[in-house]
Amino acid sequence: MAEFAYIIIGGGMAGASAGYELSAHGPVVVLERENQPGYHTTGRSAAVYSEAYGNATIRALTTGGRGFFMDPPAGFSDHPILTPRGAMFVGRDDQLTALDRTAEETSSLVKTIRRIDAAEVLATVPALRSDYVAGGVLEPDAMDIDVNGLHQGFLRGLAARGGSVVTNADVQAVERAGGLWRLTTSAGEFSAPILLNAAGAWCDKLAEMAGAKPIGLIPKRRTAITFDPPADTDISAWPAVVDVDEQFYFKPDADQLMGSPADETPSEPCDAQPGEIDIAIAVDRIEKATEFKIGRLNSRWAGLRSFVADKTPVIGYDAAVAGFFWVAGQGGYGIQTAPSLGRVVSSLVTDRGIPSDLQDLGVEQAAMDPARCQAA
Template sequence: MERVDVLVVGGGMAGASAAYELAATHRVVVLEREAQPGYHTTGRSAALYTQTYGPPTVRALTVASWDFYTRPPAGFADAPLLTPRGVLLVGRTDQEAELRQALDEGRRFTPAIRRLDAAGALTRAPVLRADYVAGAVDEPDAMDIDVHGLLQGYLRGLKARGGRLVTDAEVTAIARADGLWRVDSPAGRFAAPVLVNAAGAWCDVVAGLAGIAPIGLVPKRRTAVLVDPVTDSPAVSQGVNGWPMVIDVADTFYAKPDAGRVMLSPADETPMEPCDVQPDEMDIAVAVDRVERATRLTVRRIAHSWAGLRSFVADKVPVAGFDDQAEGFFWLAGQGGYGIQTAPAMGRCVAALVTGGILPADVAALGVTPGDLSPARLRS
């Protein structure tokens, strides 16, 4: 049995970022159930850094991640982790109230956002239909995230700090004895006083193996497709790489440029059991219909389709904290659709909470408290 200071269950972005930060001061092993890390949700993300997406706690964690994204440690990445994109929250005439609310909420953390009228929205995103859009909220500083580069940077950094990633290591049994969590897997047996449950959609399953009550995690399917940028204007189509990401202000669809093509989604949230989720044909049809109604895109074929699981707890705020009923069991769960953009700050938060029980000063200064993240809030 290999003994370390911290075992992290799950090698996706949540587990990798936490393990990297913890490895600066602890001996860490990450157990990943698949043959490669990031196979499930991490590898299927829309990959956007936006400070206007999610509840206030999520937005604060996103803002607190900015410095790492723009100035990562030396040698962490071979290329910039962020590249310019921009986000346009668009609305119809009947969505005026939603646009005002999005602007008011966004300004709390992102003063650079601005309100655009219909003409301004069409100038910013000429792919929009003039008879659809009545206005928009523009976040010009939103960025594309190099998810692969970020994940690999964390895993390289983990190794450089003496940590280890073990793949094909699905957890089959967990028990607490003599102050240690003892974990069985096909890759071996491991023990540590602290176990970080970062198993994504499987977090409640992992807790059950340890005899710990669930936190009510609900995995939800999100469907996406890639299509060619076919419009009624060659000039508009050829400019696809310069379009911002377009999101319906009511979050019923989005369209995002992706390497010369366009990623579409109906922004679906269908509850699912943890699994290797696959796209649903009806969701694909809904995505195409909604985007064709709002934009000048004509979808002639689906180049590629996929789905991922975004896991939420009741209040849709991520969970990071020790379980008050099980010594040394740390929850890192419920990242929903925010796990990539908040990963740098969340990784630091996990390391700080495991080590000393307080949050990093910059995160606390943005109004986040340990109670905001604690699993205890879900059982009160």
């Protein structure tokens, strides 16, 4: 049996970032069921970094990772992980209050965010309809994330520090005896005193195997499409355009546009597939807001964004099961928060508390404590 200090279940962004940081403290193995670690949610995201998105904890974690993203450690990546994009939240007449509230809440943390009028919205993305848009909020410093570059950077760094990733390793049984976890997988047996549950949509299933109380994690399906922009339209400088009540979004994706109906349909953990109705809703909502006539789709996919009730990640040791650590509930923010969450996980696993720079931004251990989700 292979022995380690830490076993991490799940090789997506959560497991990779945690493994990267934790491998500085002892031998780590990441166990991944699929033959590629980014196969599930990590490989299906919209790749946006927005400091205005999500609740206060998410926004603090996102801002706290900006330094890492902009200036990663030597050798992490040979090209920038973030590239300028910008984000523009837009609304109709009946959404003006939501725009004001978004501007007020987010500009306190990010000084460059500002409320803009309909004329500026239309000047920024002329394809939006003048009889639809009543105003916007501009986040000029939102970025595109090279998700694969970030993920591979974590996995390479983990390997360079002596950690390993085992793919095609489906964890099938989990037992604890004599202070050690012993895992049976399709790639052999592994043991360690500390087990990290970074299994994405499957986190509650893994917890059940380990005898831990579930956290009420709900995987929610989100659909994405890509399509060509209107002929002779230069989309390269457009920001991501997001309905202020998150009813749809679209953004340039190389020379095409990626769009979503921003659906959140509860699902069992699975290999999520896009539904025809959600695709039709995406096309309808985007066409209503713009001059686009969306014909043929270039691609379509869906992924699971997994949330607990308060939409804050669940990070910490289980109160009732020794050596069982949760890395769950990253929802729709698991890429942009990954540098910070990797550090938080490593620091809490090794009993050092939340890193002080993240505390200064308002990240609190209590807000992420698994016990808050296990009370019922």
